[in-house]
Amino acid sequence: MSALNLYDTATREVGVFKPLQPGQVSIYVCGATVQAAPHIGHVRSAVNFDILRRWLIWSGYDVTFIRNVTDIDDKILQKAVIEKMQWWALAMKYERIFNSAYAALNVMPPTYEPRATGHITQMIELMQTLIDNGAAYAPGNGDVYLEVRKLKRYLTLSGQKLDDLQPAADVDAGASMKKDPRDFALWKAAKVGEPSWPTPWGAGRPGWHLECSAMAHTYLGEAFDIHAGGLDLIFPHHENEIAQSEAAGHKFANRWLHNAWVTQSGEKMSKSLGNTLQVDVILQRVRGIELRWYLGSAHYRSMLEYSEAALDESAVAFRRIENFINRATELLGEQPTPVVNDAFCAAMNDDLAVPAALAGISENLRLGNQGITDSDLTIVAKAASEIRGALQILGCDPLDQNFAQSAPANVNEALDGVIHLALKERTAARERKDFAASDAIRDGLLELGITIEDTAQGPRWSMTEKS
RNA sequence: GGUCGGAUGGCCGAGAGGCGAGGCAAGGGACUGCAAAUCCCUCUACACGGGUUCAAAUCCCGUUCCGACCUCCA
Structure with missing residues (x-):
């Protein structure tokens, strides 16, 4: 049997996959920020990496698969205001919707599914390490920033140069506390009416990237095999994860996998374009297994034009x-x-x-x-x-x-019996060459979504989607 | 401005120096009371212009067009 070769975004080459520990594979996938219902792009990512996981398991590996839930961030707070809900109730609501989408598509539940809010302690420890190292600083306003100019290497995953980046368009005046506009927030100071957790640098909440480094470290250790996510996470999310993890002395991910998007008219599905296709809408058109087949059938690194x-x-x-x-x-x-x-x-x-x-x-x-x-x-x-x-x-x-469809246990049996009664009549009609009668039975069944096929072994029936 | 990806037949979608992946559609045929299902056969390609090579969809140079990211994103 040939060895598994995988593309690595960091090297932009396909190479032989070698796990850090023989026989074991550790994977961290960036999961959902639970601020809205999933569209098919979100679940494409889940399906792609579920296929990877199943392949690794079949290949004999013991796979630890961590997929996080980011349940605190700016958008969740904004959305909670719009939907007039507590932010935690909103996060839970969408987490459930994500989970039912995953289930409908037969995505295996992760080995563990950590939530950001459950790992504040680990985030504070990580920030303390970074401040002790001199990699991060707390300017006193309650924010904590990573000082990107001090990093030995930064932006290696996306192949960019720090000076080429367009400076962040920070809106709030607090940005002036940054030593460099490109420094990013590990931690954001509490604002009135927003949730916060106490830290040595003031009460606040996590920035977007910190949670993934903290949780990957907690469950997979300082080094692990594969970090995966959507193409759009390469920058800034994954770059910043690398930056803060490496600055803390962690080797972090050994290999990076990124799946491409589902597009419409060549454009990425996104809320701002209003071209998203929610999973539950598509599932009214096709079954979960059919949507999974569709999403999984293109190569994971190719755009899938919907x-x-x-x-x-x-x-x-x-x-x-x-x-x-x-x-x-x-x-x-x-x-x-x-x-x-x-x-x-x-x-x-x-x-x-x-x-x-x-x-x-x-x-x-x-x-x-x-x-x-x-x-x-x-x-x-x-x-x-x-x-x-x-x-x-x-x-x-x-x-x-x-x-399997949920239905009373004897439903299929009963339906089969009823249909066979009809088929018996049809067979009798055909034997007396009364094709008008036999066709009427077949057409009647077809109208109910039941297709009849005459085979060498006799008639058989199957259910089809009514169009 | 920087970084990255893409353009393949009517459509979808692989491949990455040599034998035309595959599917759908279309046409023809087999089977069939009719149909469905199934099988067989046929057809149509590599954005454009140069170059390298015995050989280019594939490598190199240039061009056009499309898309993505640049601290919100699967």
């Missing part, structure tokens, strides 16, 4: 695969055993080349369908096993219990 047509096409393609798995399961009399074949393995080891892996699935789908036509169960079993193996890694196994 369109309804592309989403629909992707969903139809997935249903073909699902249909084959279901038919194969019926024919074989048992669920196919998942098998990861060499082609899939090679594709995934090449920087998670999912699109290349999909070509292999298509090939197997063709062979498997041919096997069904020929009633060659050996071929059907092989194809179904290999497809299911791939689908499991992609988190899109239609037989996965996480995608």
